[in-house]
Amino acid sequence: MRICVLNERDPEHPRAGGAETHVHELTRRLVTRGHEVHWRSERAPGMAANAELDGVAIERVGRGPTYYLAAFRHCRRRAEARWDVVVECLNKLPFFATAATRVPVVGLCHHLFGSAAFAQVPWPVAAGVWLLERPIPLAFRGRPLVAISQSTRDDLVARGLSEDQIEVQVPGVDRPSVPAPPIAKRAPLLVYVGRLEPYKRVDLLLEAAAQLSPEIPELRVAIVGRGSAESALRQRAGALGLADHVSFPGFVSCEERDDWLARARVCVCPSVKEGFGLTVIEANTLGTPNVVADAPGLRDSVRPGETGFVVATQDARAYAARLRELLVDDALATRFSEAALAWSARFDWDRAASAFERTLVRATTPTPESA
Numbered sequence: 001m002r003i004c005v006l007n008e009r010d011p012e013h014p015r016a017g018g019a020e021t022h023v024h025e026l027t028r029r030l031v032t033r034g035h036e037v038h039w040r041s042e043r044a045p046g047m048a049a050n051a052e053l054d055g056v057a058i059e060r061v062g063r064g065p066t067y068y069l070a071a072f073r074h075c076r077r078r079a080e081a082r083w084d085v086v087v088e089c090l091n092k093l094p095f096f097a098t099a100a101t102r103v104p105v106v107g108l109c110h111h112l113f114g115s116a117a118f119a120q121v122p123w124p125v126a127a128g129v130w131l132l133e134r135p136i137p138l139a140f141r142g143r144p145l146v147a148i149s150q151s152t153r154d155d156l157v158a159r160g161l162s163e164d165q166i167e168v169q170v171p172g173v174d175r176p177s178v179p180a181p182p183i184a185k186r187a188p189l190l191v192y193v194g195r196l197e198p199y200k201r202v203d204l205l206l207e208a209a210a211q212l213s214p215e216i217p218e219l220r221v222a223i224v225g226r227g228s229a230e231s232a233l234r235q236r237a238g239a240l241g242l243a244d245h246v247s248f249p250g251f252v253s254c255e256e257r258d259d260w261l262a263r264a265r266v267c268v269c270p271s272v273k274e275g276f277g278l279t280v281i282e283a284n285t286l287g288t289p290n291v292v293a294d295a296p297g298l299r300d301s302v303r304p305g306e307t308g309f310v311v312a313t314q315d316a317r318a319y320a321a322r323l324r325e326l327l328v329d330d331a332l333a334t335r336f337s338e339a340a341l342a343w344s345a346r347f348d349w350d351r352a353a354s355a356f357e358r359t360l361v362r363a364t365t366p367t368p369e370s371a
Contacts, residue, residue: 007023018110136159184334
């Protein structure tokens with residue numbers, strides 16, 4: 001198949017995150033199976049207009065709103081001649097590719113923002129995102145959609161899409177190259193890995209750590225990643241008296257990420273919304289349990305009371321209570337660590353790519369009704 005992928009950021013974009021990792025892992029495997037993949041992404045400052053990554057051809061066009069307009073025009077003018085199928089990734093703004101082309105369009109939905117947009121950007125921008133998401137059910141009526149978690153599927157159904165057209169296909173996960181030390185031998189280190197954005201609520205981790213540090217003086221926190229909220233988080237750490245307890249390693253390689261997660265006693269993710277908690281499973285591969293928000297995507301990636309805890313409120317005291325259990329109780333932490341390792345074995349990129357490939361094949365196979 002000749003496949004066109006529409007996703008705002010590619011893996012080399014300075015603001016790439018979990019969605020880009022997911023799309024990259026799928027598409028590079030599709031290339032090894034003989035498919036041709038072209039990825040249309042935004043051209044950030046300093047980036048080349050064209051690139052190739054693991055056999056995936058990347059064309060970068062436009063910035064911000066101009067990128068979405070350029071991607072729409074590309075579908076309208078060139079899709080019929082060049083592509084067998086278009087994959088529209090729904091994790092930021094919709095492309096409305098179904099209105100631009102008669103080529104089959106498959107939706108790959110990580111998550112939609114909905115009201116969570118108001119926690120991330122100024123309200124006029126958030127209102128625009130919210131409004132642009134409203135026509136998605138109409139645009140994808142009768143079209144195949146892949147959701148990466150049950151939470152995302154439930155959100156799509158609640159918006160008016162049919163359950164029958166949505167298939168849940170969970171992501172895979174990379175396996176670490178080195179084993180992690182037993183959880184009971186690890187120092188009291190709490191780690192967050194991901195984008196540093198307001199809706200990720202990393203401030204709750206800092207506030208919980210401030211409550212725990214008087215009774216656990218050796219407690220340390222590592223906030224791994226970059227984003228628009230970094231400056232505010234640094235200021236908050238200082239205001240809470242945690243300057244000597246918190247480090248900001250920034251954007252790191254996969255090996256460095258695994259090193260942080262392997263040394264962590266607990267991985268923490270207080271985000272209000274995710275497509276799927278990929279970092280949660282990455283931590284699990286190293287035997288690291290998680291404390292996460294009871295939020296879409298995250299609740300799909302944790303087995304509560306087995307591989308971690310799910311916190312139902314945006315209350316730092318609730319996070320502190322759950323973190324304290326895993327920090328001071330070696331037997332509990334060991335039980336969770338062993339369950340986390342077993343749970344992570346269910347997530348495999350090759351299986352995820354095979355499932356997505358089958359969806360693309362079905363979308364491009366004529367039916368008796370269309371023949």
